[in-house]
């Protein structure tokens with residue numbers, strides 16, 4: 001195939017992946033809402049198919065441009081899809097019970113990819129000389145992975161806040177009885193009450209579980225993000241002669257890093273654990289999104305590769 | 309602080325005392341070095357950094373700061389007073405991060421001391437095992453001593469530090485978490501110190517060199533120069549640079565592919581030190597100074613003679629400004645000894661094409677490749693006002709009027725007559741290369757600190773602290789009843805399963821569960837789960 005054919009194939013596969021993920025997200029959504037296993041199983045199948053198309057899109061794009069396929073925002077968006085969905089599937093294989101959460105994982109990935117395809121699509125092309133370094137492979141790959149994982153952690157923090165609110169509302173007014181047997185009875189009653197008045201949101205895993213999930217995901221993403229920043233500094237040192245220059249992109253990466261570091265501290269600080277920490281994580285999400293979309297397009301800097 | 313697993317036992321009540329100034333200060337100090345302070349300062353630092361990306365920064369894009377002053381003449385001076393055009397160098401930003409560094413140091417000292425103390429002590433006794441939230445119990449046909457032996461082996465294999473307290477085995481592990489966390493925080497401190505050191509004692513500047521020229525590393529040779537606070541005038545390394553050749557290339561779609569300078573470094577006596585092709589991402593290091601390819605431009609060589617052939621301007625290298633979007637370059641020639649004075653506005657195209665050959669029906673366009681260079685000359689006559697400070701790239705046309713009604717087009721080697729009889733010749737075309745030269749003595753320190761920081765970060769997030777106690781008592785029928793209990797500081801949800809697994813291994817190691825015993829599984833008492 002000629003590079004042009006490869007590029008066209010890549011675009012088609014990327015859209016195929018987006019459509020598959022939308023279908024899969026819908027199926028997971030049905031499973032979440034109606035607790036029908038069948039939907040979830042179908043959702044996994046469609047997700048796997050979508051991932052295959054997604055990987056195909058990245059590979060054909062890479063072949064078309066003869067370099068790693070993460071050189072501009074459109075390509076980043078494709079990679080974000082691969083990372084998020086692969087992560088979700090790996091994790092699903094270890095803990096099948098999280099499957100209904102797939103809707104909350106796939107929807108952000110789909111949004112990122114669709115936005116990339118609609119707004120930031122650029123025809124396949126080579127890199128400008130300043131980006132032409134082997135560090136692009138390392139730095140950009142780490143940055144995409146780290147930020148995808150941290151975004152996912154924030155999604156769990158959002159779900160935590162939702163569930164925490166549901167649990168707070170449903171908590172019986174009187175404190176549970178002390179004696180074990182009585183308490184068990186009490187719990188059953190509470191569960192029944194919950195089942196009766198529950199919104200779909202009460203089907204989320206417990207607030208504690210979601211909080212822990214958010215923490216574990218952050219603990220996974222934070223070192224990757226740290227590494228991405230360090231690798232970026234090494235690259236900047238090689239390309240521009242300074243490892244740090246408060247370029248807007250660098251500044252916002254640092255802001256995200258600081259906010260997630262604050263989140264990690266908050267989880268170990270009395271009075272900040274729980275809701276406040278979750279809000280910090282959401283602020284972190286906002287900074288990541290701003291860095292990716294606004295800084296690449298609105299704010300002028302050396303990292304102006306977003307370009308349309 | 310994460311070192312103590314349990315709060316120390318309450319001290320016997322002392323008579324109440326009015327808190328004095330010392331107590332208030334001590335309280336304030338304790339508050340300052342608490343994690344809450346670090347957390348708040350981190351958030352404040354993040355918020356302050358946002359300002360640095362919302363306003364143009366002096367150190368990053370001075371032109372945009374000037375633009376801002378032009379656009380908002382009333383607001384800009386106020387913002388400047390507040391340091392918003394140099395956020396990261398401003399006093400208040402410095403104050404925030406110094407406060408954070410202070411808190412960091414203040415919390416690291418007691419944390420280190422606590423870690424050393426805990427490492428030097430034996431794992432403490434568990435006391436009444438029944439009161440722990442996570443426990444496991446089983447009965448085994450083995451004798452209590454054998455069961456304890458098995459427990460010892462299992463815990464040792466699990467890398468627990470062990471201590472024996474009459475009949476009770478205490479195990480503890482996971483100090484790597486705190487040690488790694490300390491490494492992370494200390495590295496962060498070192499990194500910031502290295503950053504400040506490099507900034508203070510280093511410098512950064514830009515210089516333009518024309519092909520074939522030799523440039524001396526002296527302050528006057530730089531077009532822009534920003535030294536650190538402690539960088540002395542005599543600290544510039546003594547060397548010269550010669551630009552032997554400059555080359556650039558483009559992809560078929562006319563986007564830049566590469567540009568590179570063939571540079572030779574010479575000592576002050578002109579002896580060659582080293583030679584290298586310097587390109588983006590491929591810098592050269594001379595005497596500790598890193599030299600980077602930044603930009604480039606074209607240097608048409610222009611000669612002007614009067615109507616009688618007398619030379620008014622000897623062949624002059626005219627530095628032009630290149631527009632990276634179109635690859636046109638613009639420059640100016642000032643013939644001050646003509647009467648009246650003559651100014652020439654030059655536009656140099658690398659490959660001028662006209663109407664039918666241009667995309668989208670444009671009247672003319674430019675091929676970025678240097679295939680057919682054309683110099684377009686617009687001549688003016690009058691007063692150049694050369695005694696006033698002005699840009700070398702443009703003419704001040706306020707006292708000039710056009711000379712002739714159409715521009716003159718010149719290919720290299722060509723000469724043309726202007727309307728007043730003067731002759732302009734485009735004798736040669738050269739390129740110049742813009743290099744960034746930088747010295748940062750803090751780099752090694754920062755690099756090592758960054759490496760250690762990463763090294764410390766992962767275990768500080770993943771290693772979990774655990775304490776486990778084991779006791780085995782005779783069950784009255786020749787076997788032993790084995791009790792395990794534990795405490796987890798992190799990763800609590802996983803700990804129940806972990807302790808159950810330990811119990812299972814101990815049971816297997818001591819000959820299996822006693823058949824028919826009431827607890828042939830570890831019973832896990834977990835009334836409430838918390839994370």
Ligand code: HEM
Nearest residue numbers: 261264268309310341342343346408411412415489768769
């Ligand atoms: C300069 C900015 C700082 C950064 C970027 C930072 C970053 C971090 C990170 C990433 C962790 C790991 C979180 C975890 O283990 O869950 C951590 C832990 C910790 N930090 Fe900081 N830190 C900073 C300043 C401070 C300061 C000033 C203090 C002292 C008040 C402090 C005290 C601690 C403590 C006690 C832990 C251990 C928490 C635990 O293991 O649960 N940090 N820090």
